[in-house]
Structure formats: C-alpha cells, structure tokens
Amino acid sequence: MTTAAGVAERLTSLVGSLRAHGVRIGTGETVDAARAIGELGLADRELLREGLAATLLHGTGQRQVFDPVFDLYFPRGVGGPEGQPAGRQDLRERLAAALAADDRALLGRLAAEAVDGFGGYGSSPESDGWSSYQTLERLRPQTLMARVRDEVRARGGSSGFTDRLLEDEVRRRIDAFRTLVAAEARRRVAERRGRDEIARRAVAPTADRVDFLFAGKDRLAELRRTVQPLARKLATRLAARRRHAARGSIDLRRTLRGSLSTGGVPMKPVLRRRRPARPELVLLCDVSGSVSGFSDFTMLLVQALHDQFSKVRVFAFVNRIDEVTGLLEHGRADPEGLGARIQAEAEITGWHGSSDYGMALGEFAERYADAAGPRTTVFVLGDARTNGGDPNLPAVRRIAERARRVYWLNPEQRSRWGTGDSVAPAYAELVEMHECRTARQLSALVARLLPV
Amino acid sequence: MFTSVDDVSARLAETGYLASPAVATTVFLADRLGKPLLVEGPAGVGKTELAKAVAQVAGARLVRLQCYEGVDESRALYEWNHAKQLLRISAGRDETWDETRTDIFSEEFLLTRPLLTAIRGDDPKVLLIDETDKADVEVEGLLLEVLSDFQVTVPELGTITATRRPFVVLTSNASRELSEALRRRCLFLHIGFPEEELERRIVRLKVPGLDEALARSVVRVVGALRAMDLRKVPSVAETIDWAHTLLALGAGTLDETVVRATLGVLLKHQDDVLKASAKLDLDAL
Numbered sequence: 001m002t003t004a005a006g007v008a009e010r011l012t013s014l015v016g017s018l019r020a021h022g023v024r025i026g027t028g029e030t031v032d033a034a035r036a037i038g039e040l041g042l043a044d045r046e047l048l049r050e051g052l053a054a055t056l057l058h059g060t061g062q063r064q065v066f067d068p069v070f071d072l073y074f075p076r077g078v079g080g081p082e083g084q085p086a087g088r089q090d091l092r093e094r095l096a097a098a099l100a101a102d103d104r105a106l107l108g109r110l111a112a113e114a115v116d117g118f119g120g121y122g123s124s125p126e127s128d129g130w131s132s133y134q135t136l137e138r139l140r141p142q143t144l145m146a147r148v149r150d151e152v153r154a155r156g157g158s159s160g161f162t163d164r165l166l167e168d169e170v171r172r173r174i175d176a177f178r179t180l181v182a183a184e185a186r187r188r189v190a191e192r193r194g195r196d197e198i199a200r201r202a203v204a205p206t207a208d209r210v211d212f213l214f215a216g217k218d219r220l221a222e223l224r225r226t227v228q229p230l231a232r233k234l235a236t237r238l239a240a241r242r243r244h245a246a247r248g249s250i251d252l253r254r255t256l257r258g259s260l261s262t263g264g265v266p267m268k269p270v271l272r273r274r275r276p277a278r279p280e281l282v283l284l285c286d287v288s289g290s291v292s293g294f295s296d297f298t299m300l301l302v303q304a305l306h307d308q309f310s311k312v313r314v315f316a317f318v319n320r321i322d323e324v325t326g327l328l329e330h331g332r333a334d335p336e337g338l339g340a341r342i343q344a345e346a347e348i349t350g351w352h353g354s355s356d357y358g359m360a361l362g363e364f365a366e367r368y369a370d371a372a373g374p375r376t377t378v379f380v381l382g383d384a385r386t387n388g389g390d391p392n393l394p395a396v397r398r399i400a401e402r403a404r405r406v407y408w409l410n411p412e413q414r415s416r417w418g419t420g421d422s423v424a425p426a427y428a429e430l431v432e433m434h435e436c437r438t439a440r441q442l443s444a445l446v447a448r449l450l451p452v
Numbered sequence: 453m454f455t456s457v458d459d460v461s462a463r464l465a466e467t468g469y470l471a472s473p474a475v476a477t478t479v480f481l482a483d484r485l486g487k488p489l490l491v492e493g494p495a496g497v498g499k500t501e502l503a504k505a506v507a508q509v510a511g512a513r514l515v516r517l518q519c520y521e522g523v524d525e526s527r528a529l530y531e532w533n534h535a536k537q538l539l540r541i542s543a544g545r546d547e548t549w550d551e552t553r554t555d556i557f558s559e560e561f562l563l564t565r566p567l568l569t570a571i572r573g574d575d576p577k578v579l580l581i582d583e584t585d586k587a588d589v590e591v592e593g594l595l596l597e598v599l600s601d602f603q604v605t606v607p608e609l610g611t612i613t614a615t616r617r618p619f620v621v622l623t624s625n626a627s628r629e630l631s632e633a634l635r636r637r638c639l640f641l642h643i644g645f646p647e648e649e650l651e652r653r654i655v656r657l658k659v660p661g662l663d664e665a666l667a668r669s670v671v672r673v674v675g676a677l678r679a680m681d682l683r684k685v686p687s688v689a690e691t692i693d694w695a696h697t698l699l700a701l702g703a704g705t706l707d708e709t710v711v712r713a714t715l716g717v718l719l720k721h722q723d724d725v726l727k728a729s730a731k732l733d734l735d736a737l
C-alpha cells in the first residue's frame with residue numbers, strides 16, 4: 001500500500017482536506033511535509049503524525065482538526081484479531097486490563113476493534129455505516145469503573161493519600177477511550193462516503209420514486225426539472241383547501257350571543273371569519289452530504305410556491321445555521337447551482353464538516369428566535385443523524401412553543417430511525433415527524449401539511 | 453547532527469532533558485530540514501530548557517535573545533559603541549576625517565547583539581529567541597529577515613552572511629499571536645503537560661533522592677490539579693519544585709498534613725489553594 005506515488009497522493013489529499021477545514025497551508029509547507037516523510041519513513045505512524053503536524057501546522061488550535069484528518073488518510077494498519085471478531089465479554093476484559101494499565105497504545109487498538117465489532121449498522125450497501133454511539137452503548141465502558149479501580153488497587157497501584165484520586169483518574173481514562181472510539185467511527189464513516197459516491201451511480205426507477213438519499217446527480221437534475229409543474233399542481237390543491245377553509249365553520253359563541261334576541265333559539269348561524277393574512281413559512285434545512293439532494297429539492301419547491309405565503313424564510317445548516325432566503329430568490333434562474341452557492345456563501349460549518357443538529361437548532365433558537373411566531377409553520381428537513389452530538393431537545397421544544405406548527409420531514413425510511421447515530425425518535429416525540437423519501441411522498445405531504 | 457529520532461531522544465536524555473516523541477521528532481526534522489523551530493506551550497514545560505539541551509548535545513554555543521516589550525534592533529542585532537567612538541575621535545586629532553571615519557566604523561567599535569553573533573563565525577551555534585511573543589510586532593520583521601536569508605546588512609560594513617547556519621529555536625507563551633509570515637518560516641511544536649509516565653521520569657531525574665513511589669504520588673496529585681478548573685494549574689517546573697520541597701521536609705509519603713502545608717508550592721493563587729483543598733478533601737481532618 002505504500003508506493004511512493006501512493007504516499008504523495010495521500011499527502012496531497014490530506015493537505016486538500018485540511019485546507020477545506022480552514023487550515024492555511026502553502027506549497028512550501030507541503031514540500032517540507034514530503035521531505036519529512038522521506039526523513040522519517042512510514043514505519044512508525046505516530047512519528048509520521050508528529051512530523052506532518054510540525055511541517056503543516058502553524059498553531060496549537062489546528063491540531064484538533066489535524067488529528068482526525070490524519071487518521072483518515074494514514075489509518076492505523078487495520079490489524080485486529082485474526083478470525084472471527086471478538087465477543088463483547090472478551091473485549092470488555094481486555095479493555096478493563098488496558099484501562100488499569102493506562103496503556104494508551106493498546107486503548108487505541110481496542111477502540112478500533114470495538115468500532116469494527118460493534119459499531120456497524122445497516123444491512124444494505126447504500127445504508128450501512130459506523131456509529132460510536134452504538135459501539136459505546138454495547139460496550140458500556142463506564143460500567144468498568146469499579147472493576148478497573150479494584151484491579152489497580154489489587155496490584156498495589158494506589159493506596160494511602162492518593163487513593164482518593166483513583167476514581168477520577170479511571171474516569172478520565174474511560175473518557176479518553178470514548179474519544180478514541182468517536183474518532184475511529186468518524187474515520188470509517190468518512191472512508192465509506194468516498195466509496196458511496198461510486199456506489200450511488202446505480203440505476204433506479206422513475207425519478208419521483210427514487211430515494212432522495214440514493215439519487216445520483218443525474219436523477220436529482222431530472223427531479224429539479226419537475227419543480228415548476230409540480231408547484232403549479234400543488235398551488236391548485238392549496239387554493240382548493242383555502243376556499244374550503246374560507247367558507248369557515250360555525251362560531252358557536254357568537255351564534256348563541258346573536259340568538260339572545262330570538263329568545264335563545266339560534267336562528268342565524270354566525271360563521272368564523274377567514275384569517276386575514278396568508279401564513280408564514282420557515283424552512284430549516286440540513287444541507288450536509290447525503291441529505292443535500294433532498295433539501296435542495298424541497299427548497300426549490302417551496303420557493304416556487306412562495307406566492308402562496310405572506311413570507312417564506314429559508315435557513316441552511318450543517319453544524320451552524322445561516323439564512324439563505326436571499327440566495328434562493330436571486331438564484332431562481334440557476335437551480336443547478338443552488339447547493340454550491342449555499343456552500344460557498346452561507347456560514348453553515350464551524351470547525352468540522354459533519355452535521356450537528358443540536359448546535360444548529362440551538363443557534364436558530366437563539367439567533368433567529370423572532371423568525372418563528374404564532375403565524376409561522378416551521379419545517380425541519382433532515383435525517384436527524386447528529387454524529388453522536390447532543391440533540392439539544394430543549395432548543396426544539398423552544399421553537400415548537402413559539403411557532404404555530406412544526407413538522408419534520410425525514411428522508412430516511414422509518415425503520416431506520418433511531419439506528420446508529422439517528423436521534424429521530426427523540427425529536428419525533430416533540431414535533432410531528434414524517435417519512436419523506438421520494439419526490440412523490442414529498443408532494444403528498446406538502447399538499448396536506450402546508451398551512452393555508 | 454542526529455542519525456534518527458531515537459538518537460535525538462537518547463542524546464537529549466544524556467544532558468538531562470527527557471523528550472516526548474513529539475519533541476524528539478520535531479527536533480530531528482528541524483535539524484534535517486534546516487528550519488527554525490517555533491515552540492509554543494504554557495509556562496514551565498521546558499521550552500527554554502529544550503534549546504539549552506540541544507546546544508549541549510550539539511557541542512554548540514548557546515546564543516540567547518531574550519525578548520521583552522521594547523526590545524529593538526540595537527538590542528537584537530548590533531549597535532555602534534558611541535562612547536568608544538568619541539574617545540577615538542578625540543584621540544586622533546591630526547588625522548583626516550576620512551581616516552577617522554573608516555576607523556571608527558570598523559569591527560573594533562561594533563557591539564554585536566545575539567542575532568548578529570549567531571550568524572557570524574564558523575563554530576556551531578544554537579540561537580534561542582526566547583519569549584518571542586513579548587517583543588513588539590516590528591521586531592518580527594527583523595526576525596523574519598534574519599531567519600530567511602541568514603544575512604544581515606550593516607551599512608558601514610556591508611552584508612554579513614552566515615557561513616554556518618545556527619540551529620534556531622523560538623519560544624512563545626502565545627500571549628500574542630505571532631504573525632503568519634513568521635510562523636510559515638518555522639516548524640511548529642506545541643509542548644503541553646507531559647504524560648504521567650514521562651513526568652515521573654522527569655521528576656526522578658531532576659530530584660534523584662525522591663523514591664519511586666513518592667514520585668508517582670506527586671505526579672498523580674499534579675495530574676488531579678490539572679484536571680481542576682483553576683486559575684493557574686501547576687506546570688512541570690512546579691512539579692519539580694514540589695518534589696524538592698517534599699524531599700527537603702523528609703516526607704516519605706503523602707498525607708493530608710504534608711499536602712496542605714506544601715500546596716502553596718504548586719498553586720500561586722489563594723482561591724486555587726482553597727478550591728483544591730476542598731476537592732482533595734484536605735479539610736476532612
């Protein structure tokens with residue numbers, strides 16, 4: 001695996017990826033890095049890591065970006081035990097021993113083994129992935145606390161005054177192990193995504209029945225061309241619902257008050273008046289990687305329907321949230337380029353590139369609190385996969401309290417909600433969540449759920 | 453200078469400096485690539501000590517530019533010895549001005565400062581630019597010039613180019629961000645607090661009289677303090693001071709009384725002492 005050309009290529013990809021994460025690296029540094037590899041060789045991965053960090057980075061803060069990216073391009077030799085994967089109990093035994101000995105190198109290898117054995121989910125090539133959450137749920141390293149403590153004590157590794165420090169020490173080691181597991185899962189997910197891009201070119205049935213998540217580029221382009229006709233159809237349906245609503249229902253209180261003059265006999269039913277203004281719509285769209293096809297399409301569709309509402313505001317997020325209403329309006333002529341424009345012009349990522357619903361929704365609830373009011377219907381678009389981050393349920397609760405309605409459209413099939421790092425069930429308890437895998441499902445939902 | 457990363461570790465250890473793998477690797481590369489080394493990290497983790505150790509290993513002279521607010525070219529690079537020049541002028545009354553001028557702007561009247569000293573002469577040198585972040589931004593321009601070409605122009609004497617480049621170490625506490633341009637010239641090394649095992653070895657090396665078990669306890673307590681949310685957590689320098697103190701007191705093991713009596717060696721703020729005492733259950737007696 002280590003031909004000279006292969007190494008050069010990996011170094012270039014590593015540098016490209018660091019730049020994409022905002023680390024400024026010039027050609028000079030890349031040349032130095034290549035020389036460092038020449039001087040250090042490839043035999044010792046940790047020396048290589050330090051050597052590349054020394055030549056490519058310029059500040060302490062960049063290291064936390066560098067390490068996971070390095071892990072991705074220069075993975076640990078995927079050794080693991082030969083034969084079948086270790087059982088849970090066996091792995092816990094070895095983990096306990098490594099924690100007691102505080103053997104960092106061994107803990108790193110065990111983290112890789114743990115993700116390999118317990119972090120995988122899904123059964124089809126399009127949908128499987130790696131989850132640190134699931135790995136840790138199965139392995140439950142925190143429950144080894146007492147055992148590790150006793151083991152250290154039994155070995156005479158802690159007594160007297162310092163014995164009071166032991167529990168916190170073990171806790172810190174367990175936390176460090178959790179971080180290692182998270183890093184390993186992230187590495188594998190990223191590794192897969194590359195392969196998935198290729199896997200996604202498979203052919204599928206008509207565009208409006210293709211899962212957004214697995215639709216290739218061509219399919220998505222095809223879908224975009226159906227936005228305008230679909231919007232016209234939906235506008236007609238919405239108009240029908242609006243007329244129906246306008247006819248209104250009987251206002252019982254006012255009918256009774258009116259009936260006082262007729263001796264309490266309700267002669268003239270009073271109809272509720274139609275709401276004076278058209279409703280407002282807010283869209284919160286996860287535009288990261290695989291769900292961006294779904295979000296793009298929905299944004300375009302809502303934009304095409306905008307004159308049905310008094311106000312439409314659209315926000316995009318990955319792990320930070322930014323308003324893109326303007327980008328959407330100005331770009332009506334170029335629906336193809338919408339995704340790229342959002343990526344380029346909106347502030348939707350912080351230090352890393354993976355979705356963080358908790359952060360993004362929290363930021364919305366804080367910065368754009370007044371975007372959602374009693375006349376607003378909010379749609380959240382996304383798969384609710386938080387990459388192990390805190391889902392921040394209070395933020396969603398806050399949005400739901402302010403808005404008239406909140407709906408969540410999830411492009412994943414319902415049976416996968418809650419698997420791996422999906423926190424869909426938790427969100428679904430707070431707001432109405434609908435499966436929305438295809439354009440066909442989406443138009444049915446829009447026709448039914450959009451406020452009139 | 454070094455044959456391998458292990459060679460760096462081994463030879464630094466002989467001088468009394470115990471390098472982490474990151475430190476050894478970066479020193480090795482700085483030597484091989486011929487680039488200055490920028491070392492950042494909290495106070496007391498051995499940044500300055502590293503430069504001294506490298507000098508010792510290399511059999512090189514240590515030339516140190518200590519930076520501070522207001523340090524300028526005349527302190528960093530060179531200066532003319534005005535007093536001596538005046539004496540010379542008044543002594544040579546029957547010379548022409550041209551002769552006098554040539555004479556007073558010669559080597560004899562030049563006061564070389566660290567940056568110039570470091571690039572002159574053929575003997576091996578380690579140039580330590582210590583606490584670079586304390587200097588004003590203008591000095592960075594000067595450093596950049598010297599570290600790019602390793603030459604200095606003295607108008608009256610001409611351009612002086614290094615015949616032998618020094619090994620350069622810049623240290624910083626990051627009290628101020630150094631410029632991007634300066635950073636780009638350097639290999640970057642962050643030294644943080646050492647891992648437990650390394651710190652134990654440092655303590656054992658620096659305080660030889662301390663027994664293994666006590667050294668271990670010392671490092672564990674320091675580790676616990678670093679995990680607390682304190683205004684200033686103890687660094688390696690404080691760990692060593694504490695070990696010395698315990699040795700001087702003849703403490704064989706740690707107990708509440710000894711720790712309470714000596715906590716001030718580790719922590720410099722009174723509120724840190726109070727907080728740590730509570731967390732370490734020192735008041736339980």
Ligand SMILES: Nc1ncnc2c1ncn2[C@@H]1O[C@H](COP(=O)(O)OP(=O)(O)OP(=O)(O)O)[C@@H](O)[C@H]1O
Pocket residue numbers: 468469470471472493494495496497498499500501502623625654658688689692
């Ligand atoms: N790895 C090490 N090996 C040996 N001694 C060390 C090591 N790290 C730190 N020390 C010791 O710690 C003390 C502090 O080191 P030093 O003065 O170099 O710190 P510094 O990082 O330069 O701090 P400051 O930022 O305050 O200047 C010294 O006595 C040094 O001997």
Ligand SMILES: [Mg+2]
Pocket residue numbers: 499500501582623
């Ligand atoms: Mg110092």
